[in-house]
Amino acid sequence: MKKKRILAMALALSAVMIFTACSSGAETPAETPGETPSENPAEGDSTLKVQFNVEVASMDPQIATDGTSFEVIAAVTEGLYSVDKDGSPIPAMVDTVEKSEDGLTYTFKLKDAVWSNGTPVTAKDFVFAWKRLVDPEVASEYAFIMGGAGVKNADAIAAGELPVDDLGVKAEDDKTLVVQLDVPVPYFESLMSFPSFLPMNEEFFTSTGDNYGTSPETLLANGPFKVTAYEPAATTITLAKNDSYWDKDAVKLSGIEYQVIKDSQQTMLSYQNGDLDIATLSGEQVEQFMNDPEFVNVVAGYLWYVSPNQLVKGLENVNIRTAMALSFDKDAIANNILKDGSIPANFPVPTLLATGPDGKDFRETSGTYLETNKESALEFWTKGLEELGVEGLTYTMLVEDTEASINVAQFLQSEWQAALPGLTVELQTMPKKNRVERMQAGDYELVLTRWGPDYADPMTYLDMWTTGSSNNYGSWSNADYDAIIEDAKRGELALDPAARWEALKDAEKIVMDEAVILPVYQKGDAVMVRTGVEGVEFHSVGINRVFKNAVKN
Structure with a gap:
């Protein structure tokens, strides 16, 4: 077994944009660790124990x-x-x-x-x-x-x-x-x-x-597993093999036990004690375990960003938003805080998402935007304050209560307040479900959030920022942008793959020129997968982990 695997989760797509439910690029995703799953797993219980760092919000x-x-x-x-x-x-x-x-x-x-x-x-x-x-x-x-x-x-x-x-x-x-x-x-x-x-x-x-969906009794299954223990906000969710499933013979696991553990130290303690088979690392743990034979680095599709609510005084000002976007060190976040394979995000559409008619990844032929530049940030900030007629601004940023999110948010707070005189940012931590509810209600000023791709096309991101979109939490609106997206979905552009692809690049530029969101990083996952666990499929688009074909020996 190799000591370290980089899973790029990339599958080349055709020139006519026949997109798959996985990201595209030069490398092909691999099962990990191990090669082909064993035909005959060890007898007895083979329940796979998997860590989550946030609760299930809805079934x-x-x-x-x-x-x-x-x-x-x-x-x-x-x-x-x-x-x-x-x-x-x-x-x-x-x-x-x-x-x-x-x-x-x-x-x-x-x-x-x-x-x-x-x-x-x-x-x-x-x-x-x-x-x-x-x-x-x-x-x-x-x-x-x-x-x-x-x-x-x-x-x-x-x-x-x-x-x-x-x-x-x-x-x-x-x-x-x-x-x-x-x-x-x-x-x-x-x-x-x-x-x-x-x-x-x-x-x-x-x-x-x-x-x-609030208990095993109020859920049905037609898939590989069925729920046997669950309640809303539970820290443990238990699944068992579904013997009614049409392809049950392909399922080798007895079941899956999901455990919600938010603290990284407790996560690794549970993993080392044998209470977890799959666990996610963060921060200093990555360096500590990266040479372990059970360590796997997975390139994920999630984009983490700050969403400013443009209905809040000051955040409607593009200069203020741009100043905040330019004033924090993205390299330090990816390389010094997270250390999990995450990369700085100078874009709203991630890398390794989709390949266009030219056979190239969307990012390969698109620009980069809002790269860290604290001198320019100060210029935008000063201009924005003058336009608003104020000497300073104070905001509260919502942050989910996971260790990585809190660490990133504290760094952002420090960078902003050091680089932009007169800016005060307070942090409010809460479970992810509550963060999402506050965003959906428009009850926030700033929020550190993320979006994972539902399908392998730039539209899975760009469609979010159209006027009236349920995911346009910041309430931004731009008629030119809306027209491009509508044409790319249902107009002449929808029937011309090459022209559509170029138009989506134009749309992306509008989003970044307006600093609609403040991109922070594209997520990487540093994962421990216990020896003997084979056939786990990691995907960066759609469902991130699939266990149907997994085996626990």
Whole structure:
């Protein structure tokens, strides 16, 4: 076994932008550690013990918004497609698919599969779930992704302009699902593995009332595992192998035990005591263990950034925002604080996300923006204060209560206050779920947050900052920007891959010129994976970790 593996999670994509559910680039993701999973794992219990550093926020596929929740949901629920070890889409609930010549109609025939209560998985389960996702009364934060997939009338329905029944999805019979698109979407099938598109049994959902997803009794599974122990905000979530799963013979684990441990020292103590099989390192731990045979460095797709709320006095000023974006040392954050393979982010669209028609990664032919420059920062700051007619500004920044986030936030606070005279930044820590709730309510001034790519295209980031987007927490608005994004999604640009790609670069530049967000770093993960654990799949797009094919010897 190699002492250190760098997993680039990159899969080259075609010139016509057939995007996969994994990032793209020159290297191919690998299973880690080990090579091909053993056929016969050790007898007895083979429950994989995995660390999370934040709680699961929701077990509802149409409500969940965070990577932690998505990982658990995807372990117990399977959609039309899943992904292979390279991140490419592979049929899951789909038995066969027919695609019309114009790329606007997909007809899916479903496998014979059942939910964990013995009820058949039907096309109606997908129709119910998808309509629920875009229903304005449900107000899902991820309603936008149905429009991103191109499903007919999705955006108009989510905006309340058309009835939910006008969504371009119908069940012709129990095993036949027909989907109609507004425009061809080359990465449509890849998106079908994303949790928001997972099915939901309407009868069971209705029977749980307002308690769906709050306990094992209020959850169904049609995937590799099923939930056996869970409650909201729990620090332990237990899954067991789902014997009702159509592909159960491929599942070698007895189950998965997720443990929420936020403190890095406690995490490593648990790992060394044998209470964890997979654990994430941070800070000084990375240097301490990087030569250990069980150490793995994973390139992740998450972009960490500061979101300024432009409805707050002073933060509507582009000079103030630009000054704050330029005034902190990103290299120090990545190399001295995190030390986990993270890289400084001088961009809003991460590296190793997607390859364009030219065969190159988006970042390779795009610019860099808002690089650290404290002298320029002071100039922007002085100009901004003059425009506002004030001598100083005071803000509170929300920070989730994980060790890495707190360390980064404290460094940002110190850098800002040293570089920008008159600026005071106070920190308010809280669990991630509360941070997200405050952002969704617009109840914040500054927030240190992150976004992980849902699919391998720059649009998974750029679509966030359109006017009225549910993820446009800072309330920025720019008509030129909106026009580019709309054209790239549904206009002439949508039918011209090369022109679309260049237009997305123009859109990115607008976001950075306006300092809509203050990019900090692109995440890397330093992970310990116990010897004997094989076949764990790490992905930087969509679901970050997949355990279906894992083996614990």
